[in-house]
Amino acid sequence: xxxxxxxxxxxxxxxxxxxxxxxxxxxxxxxxxxxxxxxxxxxxxxxxxxxxxxxxxxxxxxxxxxxxxxxxxxxxxxxxxxxxxxxxxxxxxxxxxxxxxxxxxxxxxxxxxxxxxxxxxxxxxxxxxxxxxxxxxxxxxxxxxxxxxxxxxxxxxxxxxxxxxxxxxxxxxxxxxxxxxxxxxxxxxxxxxxxxxxxxxxxxxxxxxxxxxxxxxxxxxxxxxxxxxxxxxxxxxxxx
Amino acid sequence: xxxxxxxxxxxxxxxxxxxxxxxxxxxxxxxxxxxxxxxxxxxxxxxxxxxxxxxxxxxxxxxxxxxxxxxxxxxxxxxxxxxxxxxxxxxxxxxxxxxxxxxxxxxxxxxxxxxxxxxxxxxxxxxxxxxxxxxxxxxxxxxxxxxxxxxxxxxxxxxxxxxxxxxxxxxxxxxxxxxxxxxxxxxxxxxxxxxxxxxxxxxxxxxxxxxxxxxxxxxxxxxxxxxxxxxxxxxxxxxx
Numbered sequence: 001x002x003x004x005x006x007x008x009x010x011x012x013x014x015x016x017x018x019x020x021x022x023x024x025x026x027x028x029x030x031x032x033x034x035x036x037x038x039x040x041x042x043x044x045x046x047x048x049x050x051x052x053x054x055x056x057x058x059x060x061x062x063x064x065x066x067x068x069x070x071x072x073x074x075x076x077x078x079x080x081x082x083x084x085x086x087x088x089x090x091x092x093x094x095x096x097x098x099x100x101x102x103x104x105x106x107x108x109x110x111x112x113x114x115x116x117x118x119x120x121x122x123x124x125x126x127x128x129x130x131x132x133x134x135x136x137x138x139x140x141x142x143x144x145x146x147x148x149x150x151x152x153x154x155x156x157x158x159x160x161x162x163x164x165x166x167x168x169x170x171x172x173x174x175x176x177x178x179x180x181x182x183x184x185x186x187x188x189x190x191x192x193x194x195x196x197x198x199x200x201x202x203x204x205x206x207x208x209x210x211x212x213x214x215x216x217x218x219x220x221x222x223x224x225x226x227x228x229x230x231x232x233x234x235x236x237x238x239x240x
Numbered sequence: 241x242x243x244x245x246x247x248x249x250x251x252x253x254x255x256x257x258x259x260x261x262x263x264x265x266x267x268x269x270x271x272x273x274x275x276x277x278x279x280x281x282x283x284x285x286x287x288x289x290x291x292x293x294x295x296x297x298x299x300x301x302x303x304x305x306x307x308x309x310x311x312x313x314x315x316x317x318x319x320x321x322x323x324x325x326x327x328x329x330x331x332x333x334x335x336x337x338x339x340x341x342x343x344x345x346x347x348x349x350x351x352x353x354x355x356x357x358x359x360x361x362x363x364x365x366x367x368x369x370x371x372x373x374x375x376x377x378x379x380x381x382x383x384x385x386x387x388x389x390x391x392x393x394x395x396x397x398x399x400x401x402x403x404x405x406x407x408x409x410x411x412x413x414x415x416x417x418x419x420x421x422x423x424x425x426x427x428x429x430x431x432x433x434x435x436x437x438x439x440x441x442x443x444x445x446x447x448x449x450x451x452x453x454x455x456x457x458x459x460x461x462x463x464x465x466x467x468x469x470x471x472x473x474x475x476x477x478x479x480x
Contacts, residue, residue, distance in 0.1 A: 136340075145348045239364075
């Protein structure tokens with residue numbers, strides 16, 4: 001079994017924010033899987049791959065989205081089996097994922113499923129720019145400097161986790177809280193951390209939103225979204 | 241004053257781990273400054289820039305390294321003045337920095353210094369792959385998934401900060417602790433977090449080190465180094 005499965009981070013959405021290495025790996029792969037029907041990121045990885053003229057070797061992979069755990073598991077099994085077959089047949093198989101394949105990516109689950117089917121498989125990853133980094137750049141926010149500490153987690157971990165992180169950490173970054181933006185704003189306000197905090201969604205794509213949290217009002221955003229509450233340093237959100 | 245100063249992340253060292261956008265910005269800049277004589281990263285950004293055939297517009301910028309605060313401040317002032325002059329003369333000036341310009345980068349200080357000299361200047365940044373992400377990929381480590389939380393800080397924040405983070409967070413990433421590796425190992429061991437923890441330095445460069453923390457013994461590493469203590473998920477450090 002000499003097949004390779006490579007999880008390739010293609011960045012947050014802007015086709016220019018892919019690395020040269022990711023492009024080279026995608027160009028050298030026999031098959032490039034792209035995820036579809038996942039939570040809000042459907043088509044985003046595929047669009048980046050196609051923007052670089054690599055649509056010809058692209059295959060769409062249906063993903064696990066049902067609320068029914070049994071249906072979800074069965075979806076995972078069939079996705080894993082399809083990728084496993086491609087590895088056995090083709091040799092080098094890439095899976096394009098938005099952001100970074102080792103940071104809140106479906107790739108980790110996919111790799112586990114394929115490893116269980118093909119124990120000898122070589123799994124590799126190529127890092128990608130994360131939404132946190134892209135929002136920092138687009139909003140003019142310094143994430144951390146000196147001895148500042150950064151905390152990163154999804155809002156699905158719970159509002160209590162956000163409160164806890166704001167107490168202890170300098171910079172706090174919260175993903176996947178778009179539907180709960182008013183609650184996040186309330187938590188930031190209670191911790192006196194609204195100043196300089198920024199919100200972003202659909203970065204580099206049509207309908208991009210990059211705003212100060214203080215200007216959000218009661219607005220809600222998509223599931224895939226980013227809030228950065230920076231430390232005490234001046235000059236945060238300097239582009240807003 | 242229509243000049244622009246662009247902090248460009250060129251990734252951790254491997255010339256392939258630069259984004260297409262960073263390359264395009266460097267190619268479009270009139271001058272590309274690269275830092276020299278800084279702590280351990282001397283020449284690293286320059287090597288990436290030169291690997292892409294952009295050495296002709298490169299200018300070396302001496303940086304603040306003295307232990308004497310007055311000498312350090314004077315270094316900063318002269319670096320800021322040199323970049324300010326280039327912006328006034330040339331229009332588009334890039335500063336190439338390893339990693340990401342918004343994450344523990346000297347660029348934030350440089351931008352502040354130049355802003356003070358040229359208040360109307362437009363400052364932008366282009367994100368870059370961080371050492372944390374590169375080490376995750378090279379060691380086969382999933383950084384975070386699901387609702388896991390990640391903490392990132394330099395060891396210069398203190399051993400107590402590391403202990404604190406290990407208590408509360410799933411994945412803990414510690415930069416700049418190379419000279420204190422035995423102490424970091426002790427702290428991880430006391431917290432029962434050595435299993436799956438990985439260490440890396442000179443990633444993608446000659447003399448690259450990517451090792452399990454459990455195999456470090458009393459080894460010390462360079463100042464610029466990364467330790468990842470992953471959460472409880474299996475399959476961490478799968479390439480080691």
